[in-house]
Amino acid sequence: MTNNNEQAIDELKKIVKQKGLKYTEQREIVLKILLHAHAHLTAEEIYNQIKLEEPESNIGIATVYRALGFLEEVNLITSIVFGNDGKKYESNAKEHHDHLICTSCGKIVEFVDDEIEKRQDKIASKNKFKITSHSMQLYGLCSNCQ
Amino acid sequence: MTNNNEQAIDELKKIVKQKGLKYTEQREIVLKILLHAHAHLTAEEIYNQIKLEEPESNIGIATVYRALGFLEEVNLITSIVFGNDGKKYESNAKEHHDHLICTSCGKIVEFVDDEIEKRQDKIASKNKFKITSHSMQLYGLCSNCQ
DNA sequence: ATGGCTGCAAATGTTTTGCAGCAAG
DNA sequence: CTTGCTGCAAAACATTTGCAGCCAT
Numbered sequence: 001m002t003n004n005n006e007q008a009i010d011e012l013k014k015i016v017k018q019k020g021l022k023y024t025e026q027r028e029i030v031l032k033i034l035l036h037a038h039a040h041l042t043a044e045e046i047y048n049q050i051k052l053e054e055p056e057s058n059i060g061i062a063t064v065y066r067a068l069g070f071l072e073e074v075n076l077i078t079s080i081v082f083g084n085d086g087k088k089y090e091s092n093a094k095e096h097h098d099h100l101i102c103t104s105c106g107k108i109v110e111f112v113d114d115e116i117e118k119r120q121d122k123i124a125s126k127n128k129f130k131i132t133s134h135s136m137q138l139y140g141l142c143s144n145c146q
Numbered sequence: 147m148t149n150n151n152e153q154a155i156d157e158l159k160k161i162v163k164q165k166g167l168k169y170t171e172q173r174e175i176v177l178k179i180l181l182h183a184h185a186h187l188t189a190e191e192i193y194n195q196i197k198l199e200e201p202e203s204n205i206g207i208a209t210v211y212r213a214l215g216f217l218e219e220v221n222l223i224t225s226i227v228f229g230n231d232g233k234k235y236e237s238n239a240k241e242h243h244d245h246l247i248c249t250s251c252g253k254i255v256e257f258v259d260d261e262i263e264k265r266q267d268k269i270a271s272k273n274k275f276k277i278t279s280h281s282m283q284l285y286g287l288c289s290n291c292q
Numbered sequence: 293a294t295g296g297c298t299g300c301a302a303a304t305g306t307t308t309t310g311c312a313g314c315a316a317g
Numbered sequence: 318c319t320t321g322c323t324g325c326a327a328a329a330c331a332t333t334t335g336c337a338g339c340c341a342t
Binding site: 081100103113119120124128129132133137138140141143 | 246248259265266269270274275279280286288292
Binding site for chain 2: 305306307308309315316317
């Protein structure tokens, strides 16, 4: 896991260099927060966490949004939307997975199902789509909330 | 299809009565727009369409939002988020389906795969979730945009 | 040194809310 | 009548943008 995280940072460095852009502490911090996060975070939550954990950085919320936009564009992170507090982000360093979401308490269970992944590819090629990503959420009530 | 639509309107009447609420023209108009829509509409698009098709109704955008919230809550419509123009709504009177979305031109193909539906139920019960709905989007490039 | 990146504040776009009047039950 | 619903305008959010200065390269 730590290993995956270092890989992600290296990947960021590579992408930035390759695009002729600049490597800034801010983009790295945002990515690191997501690499260590145990939940899906909103831009605001990431911003607050940075102010808490790296108070000397004096980052602005706009920069967080710009970093998130950039990181998502280069596919290092992913966003999903559910509930009422805007986009939530997670790192792509974790294995790919989908989500079971409890609509009552907000609990999220991550899962992967190879069979579903295969069918998705089949459906895409049948429709002549070239898939870049997908997002699947099952909504319902978890055992505690039923 | 027309049949399904009438059913949906009846369903709305039933729900409203059962909840001791009031049956208003506005909620009906919003539902009807979605029943006849051939695409996923935003609140604003629905609002504009109403002003066009029922100019005498003098509906306000806030009412459209309130109607959409209500209709989604009672499960007559569904919202999905993609692209940059907020939530998009569609009626649930159509058969259940998932979406293939072209990230370049916005084209949407709807599909259903029984095998996937079955696996989803299996995953849910394995995790002791009681599923109420799900949402699945495959993102990529359609044949024209590759 | 040069051009991308940042922080700040202002602007934008979307959705929600307070309120007084209206209308369905 | 009573209470939910509506339209309007203002407010609340979430996200984006313009700009002057800063900092990687």
